[in-house]
Amino acid sequence: MAVLATASELAYVFLILLTVVATGLSCAAILSQAVRTSPTQSWTDNFNAVMIGASYLIVLVTSFIFCVKRRIAVRQKLQRISKTYRTIGRDDLPNSVHRHVLQEYIRSCLISFESQPKNVHRDGWGRPGSKYSGISFRRTLLDTIPRIDELAHLVIPLHPKLKPHARMLHHFRFLTPLLPRDEDGISPLHYYDSAIQLARHSAQQLTEDEFEIGMNAARQIEKSLNDCRLEMLESESSTQLDHPSGSK
16 A cells, blocks of 8 residues: 555656646747747747746646645645544434435345345354354354363363364363263264364364254363362362361
């Protein structure tokens, strides 16, 4: 933008200089012709030269006055613009303008409302009218990662820091002994890792079933971590009661 502004200013100055030079050359050429065609071939009593010079002088003065007048008018209009932000109210506009703005605003709202899709299902989003209506499956599932990571740090203070695009199986590997397993011996972390991999790298959007599997696994992991956290707090409370401060 700065380069374009500079180029625009240079082009404007170049055009002004070109106009001034061309006008001066034309004035000099016409005056020279007036002198050559006069009976005396001199400036003395040369009426044509006087008229030509006066015409160019009038054009110059008129152009200068017009430019100055234009600059003053623009500056006055800019000075009337408020320098501080304020909301334009109804009293700041004529009634006809306010009515027109209000009508156009209402019309735009109606057009925006009518243009919204009705009963249309988009891939990767909850179906209208369902419990997942308006929910983005990919974004919602990925948002569970920092929440689980925060709980993991509360349970295991030396838990490693979360790295971008780290596999959930590797990052939460220290939580595996704390998680339950199903009849196939698979922990919720395996299901969660699969769902996160799909959300991150799949070219297709998550289906509702895949989203539910990932969210159920995330809830199981969070529940296990919260249970561990409560057990740790209860254990600390019991230790403090068994060994009160100041006892020997």
